[in-house]
Amino acid sequence: LIAHHTNLGVLRTLSKAWALAGARIGCLLAGTEIIALLRKILAPYPLSTPxxxxxxxxxxAAGMSLTRQRIALTIAERERMAIALKRLPAVLDVLPSRANFLCVQFEDASRAxxxxxxGGxxxxxxxRQPALGGCLRLSIGTREENSRLLELLIRGEAAA
Incomplete structure (x- = not known):
C-alpha cells in the first residue's frame, strides 16, 4: 500500500508483545518523501543506546521465539478470562477482543x-467512552494475576 499511497505511514511499536514498552522504541514504514520530511524534524539521537x-x-531468533510464546500465553489467558467472566452474574457482556485486554460490561461498573x-x-x-457504558478495561496479565482478578470479583458478588 505504501507504494501506491504517498501519504501513508505504518507505525509499529515493540511495546506489548515484545515486552519493550519502557524502551519506547518502534519503527515507521513509509515512502521516501515522508521519511525525508521526518528526518528534518527529528532530534539527532532519537533513540538511546540501551x-x-x-x-x-x-x-x-531467540527474542522472536520468546515473543511468540508471550503472545500465545496472552491469547490463552484472554480466552480463559473471557469464558470465566461471562459466567459471573454481575457481567452483562464481554466484548470480542484480539488485544491484550478485555472490555467487560458490568451491571454496576463502579462497584466492580x-x-x-x-484488592490491589x-x-x-x-x-464514559461512547457505547461503553458500564464497561471496564481489564488488561490480561499472568495466570496468577488474572485468577486474582476473578477471585476479587467473585468475592465482591458474594458480599453484595
Whole structure:
C-alpha cells in the first residue's frame, strides 16, 4: 500500500508483545518523501543506546521465539478470562477482543471497579467512552494475576 499511497505511514511499536514498552522504541514504514520530511524534524539521537540494544536483542531468533510464546500465553489467558467472566452474574457482556485486554460490561461498573481497586487490582474505567457504558478495561496479565482478578470479583458478588 505504501507504494501506491504517498501519504501513508505504518507505525509499529515493540511495546506489548515484545515486552519493550519502557524502551519506547518502534519503527515507521513509509515512502521516501515522508521519511525525508521526518528526518528534518527529528532530534539527532532519537533513540538511546540501551533501547536500541534491547530492540536488536528482541529481534533475534531467540527474542522472536520468546515473543511468540508471550503472545500465545496472552491469547490463552484472554480466552480463559473471557469464558470465566461471562459466567459471573454481575457481567452483562464481554466484548470480542484480539488485544491484550478485555472490555467487560458490568451491571454496576463502579462497584466492580471499587472491589478490584480495594484488592490491589487496577483496571481502566472506560464507561464514559461512547457505547461503553458500564464497561471496564481489564488488561490480561499472568495466570496468577488474572485468577486474582476473578477471585476479587467473585468475592465482591458474594458480599453484595
Amino acid at each position: 533501547s536500541v540494544a534491547a530492540a536488536l536483542a528482541a529481534l533475534t 471497579y471499587r472491589t478490584l481497586l480495594s 487490582v487496577v483496571v481502566r474505567d472506560v464507561s
